[in-house]
Amino acid sequence: MKLTLILPGLAWLDAYDGADVCKGLALPALQTLLGRGRLIRREAALGACLTDLWQAPPSGLARLAASEAGLPADDGHWLLADPAHLRVERDRALLADVGVMTLGQEEADAFCLTLNRHFAADGLRFHPAWPGRWLLQTETEPDARFSPLWDAVGDDAHTHRPQGGRGLDWDRLLNEMQMLLYASPLNDQREARGELAVNSLWLWGEGEPADWQAPAARLLADDEALSWLARRSGMACDAAPYAFDGLAPGEDCLIVLDSLQAAAQYRDAWGWRETLPRLERDWFQPLLSALKAGQIEQLTLIAHGTAGFELRLKPGDLWKFWKRPLALAALY
Numbered sequence: 001m002k003l004t005l006i007l008p009g010l011a012w013l014d015a016y017d018g019a020d021v022c023k024g025l026a027l028p029a030l031q032t033l034l035g036r037g038r039l040i041r042r043e044a045a046l047g048a049c050l051t052d053l054w055q056a057p058p059s060g061l062a063r064l065a066a067s068e069a070g071l072p073a074d075d076g077h078w079l080l081a082d083p084a085h086l087r088v089e090r091d092r093a094l095l096a097d098v099g100v101m102t103l104g105q106e107e108a109d110a111f112c113l114t115l116n117r118h119f120a121a122d123g124l125r126f127h128p129a130w131p132g133r134w135l136l137q138t139e140t141e142p143d144a145r146f147s148p149l150w151d152a153v154g155d156d157a158h159t160h161r162p163q164g165g166r167g168l169d170w171d172r173l174l175n176e177m178q179m180l181l182y183a184s185p186l187n188d189q190r191e192a193r194g195e196l197a198v199n200s201l202w203l204w205g206e207g208e209p210a211d212w213q214a215p216a217a218r219l220l221a222d223d224e225a226l227s228w229l230a231r232r233s234g235m236a237c238d239a240a241p242y243a244f245d246g247l248a249p250g251e252d253c254l255i256v257l258d259s260l261q262a263a264a265q266y267r268d269a270w271g272w273r274e275t276l277p278r279l280e281r282d283w284f285q286p287l288l289s290a291l292k293a294g295q296i297e298q299l300t301l302i303a304h305g306t307a308g309f310e311l312r313l314k315p316g317d318l319w320k321f322w323k324r325p326l327a328l329a330a331l332y
Contacts, residue, residue, distance in 0.1 A: 002252040002298040003287075004053070004216060007279075008046055009264030009272065010303040011331060013154070018307055018332035021269045025276060029284040031325035033301070037313035039326070046304040047148040050226075053215040053254065053302075054233060058148060060209035062135060064228040069129035071137075080205035080225075081126060081136040082149055083111070085196040086178065092156035097149060098132035099262060101196050105131045110186055111198060118180055122173070133224075136203065144170045146204040149225075154265030162203070170203065177201050220247075221256035230254075243282035249295070257283065264305075276328075291315050307331045 012018035044052075051057045062078035083103060085096040108128035115126045123139035144167045147160035162170040178200045181187065187197035205225070212233035219230035220240045227237045240255055241247050247255075259279065263272035290296045294315050301311040309331065 001249060001296055002216070002300075003296055004252075004254045004300040004302065005283075005287075006046075006049065006053075006254070006256045006302045007260065008150075008256070008258050008304060009260030009262075010301075011305040011307040011309065012269075012272070013264050013305045014267065015306040015332050019329040021272070022327070022329035022332070025273065025328060027276060027280045027284065027328060028325065029280055029288045030276075031327055032288060032318075033284060033299075033313060034311060034328070034330075035326035036317045036320055036323050037299075037301075037311045038317070040310045040312075041331075042308050042310055043306050044304055044308050046150040049302055049304050049308070050150075050229075054210075054212040054229065056210035056212050058210075058225070058229055059205070059207035061205035061225050061228055063205075064209060064232060065129065065133065065205065065225075066127075066135055066137070068228060069127070069135065071127055071129065071135065075137070077138045077141050078205070079136040079138065079142060079146070079203045080149070081134045082202045082204075083108070083132060083134060083198045084200045084202045085198065086157060086200040093158055095152050095155065095157045095160075095200070095202065096196065096266070097153045097202070100266070101132075101198065103131045103198065107131070107186060107190075107198075108134065111181065111184065114180065114184055114186075115177065119173075119177075124173075134201070136201075142166065142170065142206050144206070146170075146206055148204050149202050152202060152204075154267065157200075174201065174203065216254040217251035218253035219256070220253055222258060223256060226256060244286035244290070245282075288318075292318055 012021050062080045063073050065080060066073035066078050083098055085101060087094045108131045112126040112128040112134060125137045127135040129135050143165040144162040145164045146162055152160045182199045187199060190197055209232055212229060214233040214235045218236045220238055222240050230237050240257060259275050260272060263275060287299060291299060291313060299313045303309055
């Protein structure tokens with residue numbers, strides 16, 4: 001069995017203080033894997049890592065989502081319009097997604113009703129397909145490139161503005177959407193309850209589904225956008241197991257373990273450090289044992305970011321006793 005594990009957030013996203021954040025962590029199994037395997041350092045966003053795996057960019061996800069939601073996916077053009085919170089600081093605007101918000105379907109319907117009333121004349125129609133995932137249907141082709149939500153959360157939204165032919169037009173429309181949401185009485189009510197305002201949208205997933213090539217027979221992940229991509233490329237899909245013990249032996253599979261992702265995106269060093277020992281116990285140590293026993297033919301670990309890397313191991317690599325364990329802090 002060949003296993004590929006994507007671990008978003010394993011490499012601390014601010015490389016300048018990564019070594020300090022890692023200081024004192026005892027992760028012997030992970031250190032052995034890092035030291036014995038073939039380590040390829042690679043600075044890359046998560047979207048780029050997924051593009052490499054599926055051999056095409058994750059475009060067209062909005063149209064797939066529309067089909068999944070039972071909407072007329074073949075009519076017009078589609079964008080994902082995920083509700084978000086934008087925190088404006090002195091020199092940047094940090095984006096947070098619905099994962100840090102409580103948002104019900106009734107509120108989502110009301111927000112989209114406001115947006116539809118305002119933007120109907122622009123040929124835009126918002127669909128609150130799910131409470132935390134909305135869709136935007138347009139009459140004309142967007143003619144712009146949008147950054148995937150994966151790459152924008154926790155980052156400066158100004159560095160992820162729409163690009164391409166009508167990029168500036170979409171930037172203007174997005175600012176208009178933000179002002180409309182900011183002034184909504186619904187957000188006054190949310191803030192009175194101590195909840196974050198839904199003061200922005202994140203537009204992405206444009207275009208048509210690409211000719212994706214399945215990187216494995218199965219995908220185990222909790223990200224619904226990845227499940228759309230996987231099913232389109234012919235992969236079986238299921239939720240990611242909590243621990244290696246929950247992984248059934250058999251077909252080659254791609255696993256996305258996102259337990260570190262939010263802590264890394266929001267620079268929660270304490271939460272990030274608390275999660276790593278659990279991953280050591282539930283994943284890295286069992287993976288090392290399975291490699292030693294020959295139960296895994298090949299293991300690939302992928303981490304994104306400025307200190308990102310791809311690590312490849314086969315059982316024979318563990319016999320390279322002259323290669324010393326490598327501490328996570330050494331990646332920085």
